[in-house]
Amino acid sequence: MPPAPLSLFADAELNPRTRARFRGPDARRPADCTPAPRPEAAPPRDDQLAHAGGGPTLDDLVVGVWEGLSAHRTVPCPACGGEMTPRYGSGPGPVGGRCTACRSTLA
Structure with a gap:
């Protein structure tokens, strides 16, 4: 016989959807909880x-x-601002570049 599947919300008390139904419409929020006022946007800095x-x-x-x-x-x-040198493929023109300092490539 195969094992029974594991159910994380087998009990109604563990399931958040059914738990709210048992406690009423305001069960998810405490009575003294009021929404915080929205902060005003900070003025832009000089930079x-x-x-x-x-x-x-x-x-x-x-x-x-x-x-x-x-x-x-x-x-x-x-x-990084270091030196980027051209990288060549099989033809005469560069196919990209590689930085000698940070080894980043541009292709």
Whole structure:
């Protein structure tokens, strides 16, 4: 005979859905529980305002790195700022780049 399946909520007292029915509609929340007021949004800090716009986007950064690598130049790594050198495949053009400092790749 196969073993009986294990039921975690066999008793009505253990099942949170049926337990609430036995205690009434407010059984899940204590009587003295009141919702906390929503906190107001904090004003933006000066460093957040400085980065809110005007800087290069991720697209600008990646395109700049690709342009440098495709011109067979060493460019600053977008992750750590180290030197990223072009990586070559079987053809004459670079297929990506690898940072000499953090070893991250761009392909």
